[in-house]
Amino acid sequence: MLVRGRPADELPRHGPDLAGVVRILGAPDPGAFVDDYLRTARRARQVFERLFQG
Secondary structure (H helix, E strand, C coil): CCCCCCCCCCCCCCHHHHHHHHHHHCCCCHHHHHHHHHHHHHHHHHHHHHHHHC
16 A cells, blocks of 8 residues: 555565565664564564464
């Protein structure tokens, strides 16, 4: 939505769409942004599993 003006429910993995999202969010570069996002998503998944499934 931020880059193309169309709703989407996933983060672009590469290309100009990802670069646009990274620029809008003020992240230093696309690679670091994706790494941080994936790390945060893994941690959130671990918390969910611990609280609701374990």
